[in-house]
Amino acid sequence: MTTLTKKVLNIGKLFKNVDNYTKRLSSHFNYYPDSEKPVEGETSKMNMMQAINNAMDLTLKNDPSAVLFGEDVGFGGVFRCALGLQEKYGKDRVFNTPLCEQGIAGFGIGLATAGATAIAEIQFADYIFPAFDQLVNEAAKYRYRSGGQFDCGGLTVRAPCGAVGHGGLYHSQSPEAFFAHAAGLKVVVPRGPNAAKGLLLACIQERDPCIFLEPKILYRSAAEEVPVESFTLPIGKAQILREGDAATLIGWGTQVHVLLEVAQLAQEQLGANCEVIDLMSILPWDQETVFNSVKKTGRCLVAHEAPLTCGFGAELAAAIQEECFLHLEAPVRRAAGWDAPFPHVFEALYLPARARCLDDLTQLLRY
Amino acid sequence: MALKSGVCFLRLNRLNQVARLLSTSSRPEIIQNGGNNADFPGAKAPYVTEMKFLDENSYDPIPIYRVLDNDGQVIDSREEPAIDKDTLLNMYKTMVQLNQMDKVLYESQRQGRISFYMTNYGEEGIHVGSAAALSPKDLVFAQYREVGVLLYRGMTITELINQCYGNHEDPGKGRHMPVHYGSKQRNIVTISSPLATQMPQAVGAAYAYKRIPNNDRCVICYFGEGAASEGDAHAAFNFAATLECPVIMFCRNNGYAISTPTNEQYRGDGIAGRGPALGLHTVRVDGTDTLAVYRAVQHARELALDNKPVLIEAMSYRVGHHSTSDDSTAYRPLEEIQKWTQAENPIQKLRLYLESKGLWDAEAEKTYAKEARNLVVRTMQEAEKKKKPHWKEMLEDVYYDMPPHLQKQMQQMEKHLEKYKDHYPMDLFQKE
Numbered sequence: 001m002t003t004l005t006k007k008v009l010n011i012g013k014l015f016k017n018v019d020n021y022t023k024r025l026s027s028h029f030n031y032y033p034d035s036e037k038p039v040e041g042e043t044s045k046m047n048m049m050q051a052i053n054n055a056m057d058l059t060l061k062n063d064p065s066a067v068l069f070g071e072d073v074g075f076g077g078v079f080r081c082a083l084g085l086q087e088k089y090g091k092d093r094v095f096n097t098p099l100c101e102q103g104i105a106g107f108g109i110g111l112a113t114a115g116a117t118a119i120a121e122i123q124f125a126d127y128i129f130p131a132f133d134q135l136v137n138e139a140a141k142y143r144y145r146s147g148g149q150f151d152c153g154g155l156t157v158r159a160p161c162g163a164v165g166h167g168g169l170y171h172s173q174s175p176e177a178f179f180a181h182a183a184g185l186k187v188v189v190p191r192g193p194n195a196a197k198g199l200l201l202a203c204i205q206e207r208d209p210c211i212f213l214e215p216k217i218l219y220r221s222a223a224e225e226v227p228v229e230s231f232t233l234p235i236g237k238a239q240i241l242r243e244g245d246a247a248t249l250i251g252w253g254t255q256v257h258v259l260l261e262v263a264q265l266a267q268e269q270l271g272a273n274c275e276v277i278d279l280m281s282i283l284p285w286d287q288e289t290v291f292n293s294v295k296k297t298g299r300c301l302v303a304h305e306a307p308l309t310c311g312f313g314a315e316l317a318a319a320i321q322e323e324c325f326l327h328l329e330a331p332v333r334r335a336a337g338w339d340a341p342f343p344h345v346f347e348a349l350y351l352p353a354r355a356r357c358l359d360d361l362t363q364l365l366r367y
Numbered sequence: 368m369a370l371k372s373g374v375c376f377l378r379l380n381r382l383n384q385v386a387r388l389l390s391t392s393s394r395p396e397i398i399q400n401g402g403n404n405a406d407f408p409g410a411k412a413p414y415v416t417e418m419k420f421l422d423e424n425s426y427d428p429i430p431i432y433r434v435l436d437n438d439g440q441v442i443d444s445r446e447e448p449a450i451d452k453d454t455l456l457n458m459y460k461t462m463v464q465l466n467q468m469d470k471v472l473y474e475s476q477r478q479g480r481i482s483f484y485m486t487n488y489g490e491e492g493i494h495v496g497s498a499a500a501l502s503p504k505d506l507v508f509a510q511y512r513e514v515g516v517l518l519y520r521g522m523t524i525t526e527l528i529n530q531c532y533g534n535h536e537d538p539g540k541g542r543h544m545p546v547h548y549g550s551k552q553r554n555i556v557t558i559s560s561p562l563a564t565q566m567p568q569a570v571g572a573a574y575a576y577k578r579i580p581n582n583d584r585c586v587i588c589y590f591g592e593g594a595a596s597e598g599d600a601h602a603a604f605n606f607a608a609t610l611e612c613p614v615i616m617f618c619r620n621n622g623y624a625i626s627t628p629t630n631e632q633y634r635g636d637g638i639a640g641r642g643p644a645l646g647l648h649t650v651r652v653d654g655t656d657t658l659a660v661y662r663a664v665q666h667a668r669e670l671a672l673d674n675k676p677v678l679i680e681a682m683s684y685r686v687g688h689h690s691t692s693d694d695s696t697a698y699r700p701l702e703e704i705q706k707w708t709q710a711e712n713p714i715q716k717l718r719l720y721l722e723s724k725g726l727w728d729a730e731a732e733k734t735y736a737k738e739a740r741n742l743v744v745r746t747m748q749e750a751e752k753k754k755k756p757h758w759k760e761m762l763e764d765v766y767y768d769m770p771p772h773l774q775k776q777m778q779q780m781e782k783h784l785e786k787y788k789d790h791y792p793m794d795l796f797q798k799e
Contacts, residue, residue: 065575092578098609103567103602107610110571113556114506116578118571130598137561138568146549146557147540148764183765207767236770284770 028163028353029257032241033224034194038233043225048218051193051226052081052158055200056119058230060089063117065154066204068094070104070121078123079160079219105131105157109139109209112154117204125161125213126170132178139209140184153207156200160216161189162254163305163351168344174253174306174337176282179211180315186210186235187282191256192222195280198233206235215253238286239278240293246272247299247364250290250316252279255303255352262357269358272365282312290316291323298329299364303352308336330367335360429639431682433653434662437710439719441658448662450499452726458499458519458657459721460735462491462714465515467739468524469687472531475747476545476691481531483545487514489655489686492713493619495519496660497681500668501587506572507555508565508588511546512619516589520553528746534753535797540760562594566603566616570676573607573614577674585613585671587664592680593624595638607676608646615667616647616678619654621685626698642678654681655713658720684711757797758784 037043046054059066068082074096076083086094097104104120111118122128128135135157143151163172179187186208190196196214203210241256242263249259256278263274275293279285294300300320302313317332335352343350404411434446441447450458469486476484487494494515501507507516514527526538530548533541539549539557549557556565556572569588576584594600595618607614618638622629635641642649648670652659660681667677684707688695695704709715721727762769762777769777784791 065578067574067578095610098602098605100598100602100605102598103606106564106567106599106602107571107574107606110568110573111575112571113568114572114575116575133561134564134567134599138559138564141559142557143767144764145539145543145547145559146551147538147542149538149549149551150557151767153767186766284766284772287772 028348028351029254030261031192031218031222032257032260033222034192037225037227038194038198039227039229039231042228044228045223046193046197046226047220047223048190048193048196048214049079049081049220051197052200052214053083053085054226054228055197055204056082056085057088059117059119059201059204060085060093062230065115066093066117066119067111068119068121069097069107071099071123072096073121077121079216081158081214081219082121101127101130102134105134105139108155108157109134109142109152112152112209113142113150115154117154118152118156119204120155120157122157122159124171124173124216125159125175126173128157128159128175128211131157135179135185135209135211136182140182142184142209144184151207152209155209156203156206156212157210158200158212158214160219161213162215162217163342163347164217165347166344167342167347169341172342172347174213174304176213176252176304177306177310177312177315180283180312182283184208185283187213188235188280189213189215189253189282190280191215191253191278192218193224193226195233195239195278197226198231199235199280201230202232202235205232210235213253217254233280236281236284236286238280238289240275240289241278242274242276244273244275245297247274247301247361248277248290248293248297249274249357249361250277250279250300250302251304252282253305255305258352258354258357259301259303261354262361265354265358266361266365270362270365272361274361279316285316287319287323290320294320294324295327298327299367300328300332301335301357301361301364302332303335303357303360305337305351307339308334309339311336330364333360333364423635423640426636426640428636429649429651429680431651431653432659432663433656434658435656435716435720437716439716439721439723441720446662448658448665450658450661454499455721455724456726458495459714459717459727460739461495461498461515461519462657462717463732463736464524464739464742465491465494465518466714467736468514468527468743471740471743471747472528473687473691480747480751481545483691484531485511485546485690486687487512489684489707489713490619490621491515492657492717493617493654493660493681493683496657497587497589497617497664500661500664502584502668504554504584505668506569506576506584506586507553508569508572508586509555509558510562510565510590510594510619511558511560512591513589514546514548517548517550517553517555520550520555522548522550522553522555524742524746525750526550528743528750529753532750532753533755534750535756536750536753537756540756540764542760563590563597563599563603566590566594566597566599567606569616570603570607570610570612570614573612573671573676574610577611577613582613583672585615585668587615587617589617589619591624592618592620592622592629592638593627593632595641596624596632604641604645604647604678611674612676613671613674614676615664615671616676617664618678618680619683620680621654621683623685623689623695623699625689625693626695628699637680637682639678639680642680647676647678649678649680651680651682654683655711655716657713657717683713754797755795757799758793
């Protein structure tokens with residue numbers, strides 16, 4: 001087995017604090033910007049859309065084989081993540097495809113098979129399912145089935161995911177667990193601009209096909225200082241955002257900010273100091289960081305927007321009980337979306353927001 | 368798919384064609400806008416004032432291009448491709464070799480020596496005709512019934528049989544079912560079972576080639592007429608056209624998808640009928656005529672390298688069963704199979720052509736067929752004796768690097784095998 005040495009500037013820096021400064025973005029969470037730079041050097045204030053745009057800009061600049069495509073990408077994309085890139089790099093590198101997700105995924109796999117860097121955009125993660133066959137049966141298994149002769153490691157599929165306040169059934173979904181079951185894929189979810197830039201660049205450079213799920217509610221309003229140069233964050237590594245000893249709170253994407261607020265409330269109201277982990281990579285996930293934390297705290301709450309049953313929290317809970325059984329003071333709890341389609345007018349009641357997570361955490365601490 | 372013209376008199380003997388003629392003669396007349404196109408962005412078309420639906424009878428069926436007749440004679444000498452003697456013989460021998468391999472491996476599956484097999488009977492001409500017209504640098508995406516392409520590209524009988532046995536010399540490391548071949552060296556992308564998935568992939572690969580300065584490579588993608596019903600086929604045709612990719616989409620229309628005949632697969636004019644509708648350069652050829660296939664692909668390659676994607680539909684008949692898991696007499700008459708085994712046999716047609724040129728005779732046929740068969744039998748005996756890959760190959764290549772959770776699972780299996788190896792056929796596999 002060969003070991004790939006990646007240019008990971010930040011590898012030793014997995015412990016990370018976030019500012020106490022927060023900004024109310026929607027009814028269900030406050031945004032906690034990163035307080036530390038992931039790498040040294042010049043920074044610029046970017047929201048998550050700009051950080052993603054910047055990552056793709058740097059890729060197109062440095063990798064002549066790289067192309068960016070999807071529905072409405074040519075004019076900058078419906079979330080503006082590709083803004084200005086077609087003007088800068090030309091229509092053969094940043095272009096619209098016909099409206100067909102299975103085509104976009106298959107086309108991207110082909111590009112990567114022929115050695116190009118393919119950055120495909122699926123307009124909403126809710127519409128990735130027509131591409132499920134291409135991603136799960138093809139992309140995930142390409143290297144394995146050919147005995148390593150062919151691969152599509154140059155493929156990254158970006159898709160906006162998660163709740164947005166009013167997205168209803170098909171503009172709100174978090175499909176990460178569907179893909180977590182597909183050996184061969186890497187699945188990554190950032191929590192803000194710095195993570196988005198570092199992880200997206202890592203996905204693009206990764207030698208395996210990656211699905212990069214971007215919580216769309218963070219695109220415009222989540223802003224922080226982001227290094228202007230290229231940098232990567234390691235795939236498969238979680239970050240501890242807040243250290244504590246009372247319980248481990250694990251989330252990803254927007255939910256990380258919910259848990260950071262819950263940890264703050266638990267400190268104020270219960271005097272409990274909780275550890276908050278941003279899992280960042282769903283597949284492969286950072287077992288070491290999670291197990292070490294739970295062995296220390298003895299209690300664990302996993303929270304995600306996706307429905308409870310067979311959500312990725314189930315995998316975490318099962319693995320934690322298997323590895324940390326003697327350290328657990330209480331059963332692992334899961335705060336998740338209800339086992340219903342994502343509703344429109346009931347969104348506030350559907351999400352595992354602040355109050356539900358705090359309620360679950362309180363019960364966990366009093367067990 | 369030319370709009371119906373006035374050349375229908377040849378087909379007046381058939382009622383449906385009379386109906387077509389009548390329907391066409393009443394095609395609505397363009398009287399508005401001075402015959403100019405309307406300004407809608409979605410189509411370049413004039414207005415008409417007569418409401419009239421078009422249907423599959425509104426167009427002439429796309430004719431089937433052929434060079435040879437059933438006796439192996441060139442019909443129109445202007446269409447005879449200039450193929451040198453050695454290439455012609457190589458093409459023919461590849462067909463015979465493939466045919467012999469199919470016979471032996473089909474039998475070996477029946478005897479339980481390999482788990483699965485699919486023959487290529489009746490479609491050998493499609494394989495070698497197209498492969499010979501391509502450059503070895505062109506990338507091939509195949510469905511599964513194109514083994515003649517692989518053989519013509521230089522894949523050896525040994526490589527193919529090693530794959531069917533999944534032994535340690537199989538570059539696929541025994542992970543895939545038999546007939547799922549692939550060869551990086553020969554630019555043949557590893558075959559996968561899900562139908563039509565290779566089609567948009569081929570288009571993407573072609574797009575990558577197009578972006579390489581002075582590109583001299585195209586991509587060819589083979590698929591059956593059944594696979595063409597998948598959504599991925601539609602995606603591929605449309606992406607190929609709109610993104611102007613150097614790709615040849617090659618359909619083998621052999622009349623059946625397992626048991627499903629084409630009239631349950633589609634109601635339009637075959638697969639070729641869809642090509643012009645999606646903006647593809649399209650031709651339909653006689654797939655039992657190796658020279659017609661050669662000519663079509665030769666021209667298609669020129670178009671493709673000019674970034675004009677092409678659709679070729681090669682008409683043929685699936686002479687063999689769908690696979691070793693299928694008995695095709697359950698859904699089609701024996702006489703039908705026999706007709707295509709005899710009069711319309713691609714191997715026979717090319718043999719008669721070679722014989723008429725004095726390049727081949729009965730004696731050569733007998734000697735070569737025997738040689739080809741012996742090679743397969745010998746190779747199979749060798750392949751059978753070879754060990755399967757080491758069990759650890761089961762968990763390699765899932766990712767470029769093995770992630771920690773998979774390393775853990777490998778250790779788990781290792782410990783398990785230390786205790787329980789007697790429960791597994793360990794002697795089949797290579798040791799450390």
